[in-house]
Amino acid sequence: xVTVLGWLAAVAIVVGLAMGFGMAPREVTQGNVxxxxxxxxxxxxxxxxxxxxxxxxxxVYLARRREAADRLAHAACEVGTxxxxxxxxxxxxxxxxxxxxxxxxxxxxxxxxxxFVMFLAYLLLRQAVEDRERGARYAxxxxxxxxxxxxxxxxxxxxxxxxxxxxxxxxPGASTMPPIILxxxxxxxxxxxxxxxxxxxxxxRVLAGEAEAMA
Amino acid sequence: MSYARRALIVAWKDLVVERRxxxxxxxxxxxxxxxxxxxxxxxxxxxxxxAAVLPGVLWLGFILxxxxxxxxxxLVERDNDxxxxxxxxxxxxxxxxxGKLAASLALMLVVEAIxxxxxxxxxxxxxxxxxxxxxxxxVLGTLGIAAVGALFAAMTAQVRTRxxxxxxLLLPVLVPVLLGTVKATEALLLREPLTSVAHWWQLLxxxxxxxxxxxxxxxxxxxEG
Amino acid sequence: xxxxxxxxxxxxxxxxxxFGGYWxxxxxxxxxxxxxxxxRTIRSHPPSRTAHPRPEPGSRAPLQ
Numbered sequence: 470x471v472t473v474l475g476w477l478a479a480v481a482i483v484v485g486l487a488m489g490f491g492m493a494p495r496e497v498t499q500g501n502v503x504x505x506x507x508x509x510x511x512x513x514x515x516x517x518x519x520x521x522x523x524x525x526x527x528x529v530y531l532a533r534r535r536e537a538a539d540r541l542a543h544a545a546c547e548v549g550t551x552x553x554x555x556x557x558x559x560x561x562x563x564x565x566x567x568x569x570x571x572x573x574x575x576x577x578x579x580x581x582x583x584x585f586v587m588f589l590a591y592l593l594l595r596q597a598v599e600d601r602e603r604g605a606r607y608a609x610x611x612x613x614x615x616x617x618x619x620x621x622x623x624x625x626x627x628x629x630x631x632x633x634x635x636x637x638x639x640x641p642g643a644s645t646m647p648p649i650i651l652x653x654x655x656x657x658x659x660x661x662x663x664x665x666x667x668x669x670x671x672x673x674r675v676l677a678g679e680a681e682a683m684a
Numbered sequence: 685m686s687y688a689r690r691a692l693i694v695a696w697k698d699l700v701v702e703r704r705x706x707x708x709x710x711x712x713x714x715x716x717x718x719x720x721x722x723x724x725x726x727x728x729x730x731x732x733x734x735a736a737v738l739p740g741v742l743w744l745g746f747i748l749x750x751x752x753x754x755x756x757x758x759l760v761e762r763d764n765d766x767x768x769x770x771x772x773x774x775x776x777x778x779x780x781x782x783g784k785l786a787a788s789l790a791l792m793l794v795v796e797a798i799x800x801x802x803x804x805x806x807x808x809x810x811x812x813x814x815x816x817x818x819x820x821x822x823v824l825g826t827l828g829i830a831a832v833g834a835l836f837a838a839m840t841a842q843v844r845t846r847x848x849x850x851x852x853l854l855l856p857v858l859v860p861v862l863l864g865t866v867k868a869t870e871a872l873l874l875r876e877p878l879t880s881v882a883h884w885w886q887l888l889x890x891x892x893x894x895x896x897x898x899x900x901x902x903x904x905x906x907x908e909g
Numbered sequence: 910x911x912x913x914x915x916x917x918x919x920x921x922x923x924x925x926x927x928f929g930g931y932w933x934x935x936x937x938x939x940x941x942x943x944x945x946x947x948x949r950t951i952r953s954h955p956p957s958r959t960a961h962p963r964p965e966p967g968s969r970a971p972l973q
Contacts, residue, residue: 500913501913501914501917502913502914502916502917504917505916505917505920505921508920508921508924509920512924531902531905551927551928551931554927555923555924555927555928558920558923558927559920559923559924562916562919562920562923563916563920565916566913566916583856583859586856587856587857590852590853590856590857593849593852593853594839594849594853597843597844597845597849598843599844603842606905606906606908607839607906609905610835610839610898610902610905610906611836611839611853613898613902614832614835614857614895614898615857617894617898618857618860618894621860621887621890621891621894622859622860624860624887625859625860625863625864625887626859626860626863628867628883628884628887629863629867664928668931668932668935671935671939672935674939675935675938675939675942678938678939678942678946679938679942681946682942682945682946
């Protein structure tokens with residue numbers, strides 16, 4: 470099952486790359502550097518999807534105490550953090566030629582950076598607690614707090630950046646995206662989502678193996 | 685024994701311990717004073733620059749003191765072999781959470797009131813016109829800090845790397861609260877219309893509700909063992 | 910506006926390195942666990958001296 474996902478991911482990534490580099494046109498204002506978007510944007514979507522899975526799994530674990538749910542939560546939050554890291558790094562690489570700077574404290578970047586640090590803390594907590602069962606409980610609570618905090622982070626940062634600022638400083642909306650670019654974006658999202666699912670499944674399997682080894 | 689009574693007993697115990705030892709209160713107070721001095725040294729006599737960074741400095745002081753104080757809130761039980769007593773406490777253990785939250789909140793508010801008074805004295809800021817609004821911001825913000833802090837403090841009390849882990853867990857989660865309180869304080873000090881502050885009050889209330897509810901629902905889980 | 914293909918390559922290259930590295934780390938952990946399991950089964954079923962020596966279950970390269 471996991472192997473099938475893996476091969477599916479590989480195929481989907483190739484298709485995504487083909488769309489991003491082959492079919493999608495050269496963007497008018499930014500030039501070819503815009504193609505980084507086909508990696509950068511889907512990465513954050515997959516990350517947030519993974520954190521949502523982690524949230525649900527954490528709730529299920531606290532309600533039912535099924536170890537499989539704990540392993541899923543751990544794997545999902547870890548994989549989400551990896552994808553978010555890729556999102557931040559590729560965002561910086563895109564930002565340098567486009568905005569002239571590696572980093573700027575705009576709403577989206579700031580929010581994502583905070584969420585990234587929150588889930589890094591989650592991984593640190595997992596490492597720090599030695600007792601398995603206690604670690605699972607604590608991480609589930611933290612996973613729930615962190616996931617619920619994501620909208621709060623986004624709203625607060627968004628208000629911080631937009632109140633008292635003229636609308637011209639807001640990023641232009643993506644509502645007038647040419648359909649071919651939207652298609653490439655969605656295909657790449659599908660590819661990265663399958664890759665994410667594959668990583669989560671494999672990571673959960675490793676966790677199961679570790680639990681068995683400790684038993 | 686009723687829920688409220690149990691919560692009150694926990695809060696009263698913490699406050700009495702604190703009143704006798706004054707451990708936490710002293711370190712919080714002197715830490716904030718040190719902060720005050722350092723910022724005076726760095727920012728110097730420039731009135732305008734000072735006024736611009738005052739909200740940030742104030743809340744930096746509050747939250748760093750909070751991290752220091754909150755991180756220790758369960759150490760009283762851990763160091764005195766009372767942890768098992770907490771685990772064996774009858775009934776809904778979230779009463780303990782409410783008690784701890786109330787005690788931490790009271791302690792932090794006392795320190796913040798003193799620090800605020802000193803700041804206005806040393807930096808010559810006129811706070812009287814905006815005091816009610818400012819008091820609301822401070823209470824809402826401190827409630828948020830204490831709500832998450834009490835939960836995470838229980839979580840990290842038994843972990844070996846507690847001093848490292850507690851701030852790492854707490855500070856990223858508290859970014860919305862920090863943002864809301866700093867911007868609201870700034871808007872109030874700049875005498876901006878209350879409608880602009882209203883956004884931040886709403887954010888703080890929403891955050892507080894989320895944190896307290898999650899704390900109440902999950903504290904039992906933390907104290908299982 | 911210049912095309913900045915270098916940046917595009919850097920971005921995709923970074924993603925390849927990160928994802929590839931994570932994949933290799935997972936594979937490494939799986940191999941460790943397999944070796945651990947193999948070590949256990951050999952210890953609980955000691956091979957008889959007359960039989961042909963069995964190859965260790967974990968020593969064959971995994972199909973992935």
